Amino acid sequence: MAKILDQFLEENLQELRGAGLYNEIDPVEGPNGPTIKVGGKDLVNLSSNNYLGLATDEGLKKLAKDAVDKYGVGAGAVRTINGTLDIHVRLEEKLAEFKGTEAAIAYQSGFNCNMAAISAVMDKNDAILSDELNHASIIDGCRLSRAKIIRVNHQNMDDLRKKAKEATESGQYNKVMYITDGVFSMDGDVANLPDAVQIAKEFDLITYVDDAHGSGVMGRGKGTVKHFGLEKEIDFQIGTLSKAIGVVGGYVAGKQQLIDWLKVRSRPFLFSTAMTPGDVAAVIGAVDKLLASDELVDKLWENGDYLKAGLKKLGFDIGNSETPITPCIIGEEKLAQQFSKRLMEEGVYAKSIVFPTVPKGTGRVRNMPTAAHTKEMLDEALAVYEKVGKELGVIG
Numbered sequence: 460m461a462k463i464l465d466q467f468l469e470e471n472l473q474e475l476r477g478a479g480l481y482n483e484i485d486p487v488e489g490p491n492g493p494t495i496k497v498g499g500k501d502l503v504n505l506s507s508n509n510y511l512g513l514a515t516d517e518g519l520k521k522l523a524k525d526a527v528d529k530y531g532v533g534a535g536a537v538r539t540i541n542g543t544l545d546i547h548v549r550l551e552e553k554l555a556e557f558k559g560t561e562a563a564i565a566y567q568s569g570f571n572c573n574m575a576a577i578s579a580v581m582d583k584n585d586a587i588l589s590d591e592l593n594h595a596s597i598i599d600g601c602r603l604s605r606a607k608i609i610r611v612n613h614q615n616m617d618d619l620r621k622k623a624k625e626a627t628e629s630g631q632y633n634k635v636m637y638i639t640d641g642v643f644s645m646d647g648d649v650a651n652l653p654d655a656v657q658i659a660k661e662f663d664l665i666t667y668v669d670d671a672h673g674s675g676v677m678g679r680g681k682g683t684v685k686h687f688g689l690e691k692e693i694d695f696q697i698g699t700l701s702k703a704i705g706v707v708g709g710y711v712a713g714k715q716q717l718i719d720w721l722k723v724r725s726r727p728f729l730f731s732t733a734m735t736p737g738d739v740a741a742v743i744g745a746v747d748k749l750l751a752s753d754e755l756v757d758k759l760w761e762n763g764d765y766l767k768a769g770l771k772k773l774g775f776d777i778g779n780s781e782t783p784i785t786p787c788i789i790g791e792e793k794l795a796q797q798f799s800k801r802l803m804e805e806g807v808y809a810k811s812i813v814f815p816t817v818p819k820g821t822g823r824v825r826n827m828p829t830a831a832h833t834k835e836m837l838d839e840a841l842a843v844y845e846k847v848g849k850e851l852g853v854i855g
């Protein structure tokens with residue numbers, strides 16, 4: 460190893476570990492369901508994005524296995540050479556139906572999708588108004604585009620209007636885009652899309668909503684854009700196939716012309732191998748399930764409400780989430796980490812989230828209830844929360 464690299468790694472790893480910021484990864488010894496096995500111990504799992512429990516659905520597993528038998532384990536090439544299988548085409552038609560748009564394009568992950576889509580449309584002569592709490596993949600996608608990035612105070616529509624006016628009236632930029640998460644994953648708040656769309660219309664902003672945490676959750680499962688009835692207004696509807704859908708992948712849904720453009724100009728589509736057949740088949744099955752019934756979505760919200768009510772009754776600060784995402788705000792970073800560690804020792808897997816992911820002094824344990832949890836599992840988690848909360852003086 461080059462001496463300079465050795466020194467760089469040594470110094471930086473030591474600093475991270477010293478500050479307690481090196482994230483040790485606990486491998487899960489089996490399926491990522493409502494309970495998981497970690498270190499030989501069964502735990503109630505409140506840390507996955509598998510909102511509807513579909514990651515372990517028997518029907519979807521069968522579809523994936525059948526697709527592997529028919530097509531093999533890999534697509535064999537990038538989409539534009541001969542990696543586009545007939546099921547990729549079916550998947551994209553299905554996603555457009557799901558999102559109520561003319562067309563859709565699938566990518567290998569949600570992260571890839573943001574890197575692909577933003578930089579395919581925006582360039583150095585453009586500006587992007589980006590909510591300050593947007594996901595890392597949006598931030599990286601914006602950077603890759605080389606457009607001027609203008610941070611908008613979180614969910615502040617006055618700030619958006621002011622900056623949209625300045626950017627468009629400056630005459631400096633060819634195009635201006637507004638990008639926001641549909642549901643913000645740290646606090647569970649929902650983007651104010653109706654007001655944002657009004658402002659976008661006034662200043663001719665391109666609108667881009669990454670609904671990674673809203674799809675399968677909001678709008679009877681169809682997402683935050685559908686929840687507000689804005690399918691015709693939002694230019695880019697982004698989703699991931701890795702959270703509520705339970706598999707892996709990402710997509711843009713929008714007008715046919717937009718999708719046509721992304722198919723010839725977005726680099727992960729052009730230069731990275733297509734989604735595997737098993738994944739594609741499982742995603743088609745998951746979307747079919749969501750189109751056929753609201754049952755899982757209803758169960759998710761019921762469980763979210765139950766956990767929130769239980770934590771609130773115990774005296775925890777659960778913030779202002781408008782979705783099943785349930786933060787439990789502890790405060791000081793070290794205490795939040797200790798809280799999460801004690802939860803795990805007592806049988807609950809709920810990760811702490813601290814600065815810089817959330818503001819200093821708002822360290823929290825984030826709970827992600829799912830449709831697959833039973834009331835008994837949630838009661839078990841609440842009993843552990845009560846025990847650890849009292850022990851660490853977080854509740855009285």
Ligand code: PMP
Binds near residue numbers: 670
């Ligand atoms: N966008 C948002 C808002 C996300 O929360 C995430 C996942 N953490 C992603 C994109 C990336 O999605 P994926 O895991 O499918 O790459």
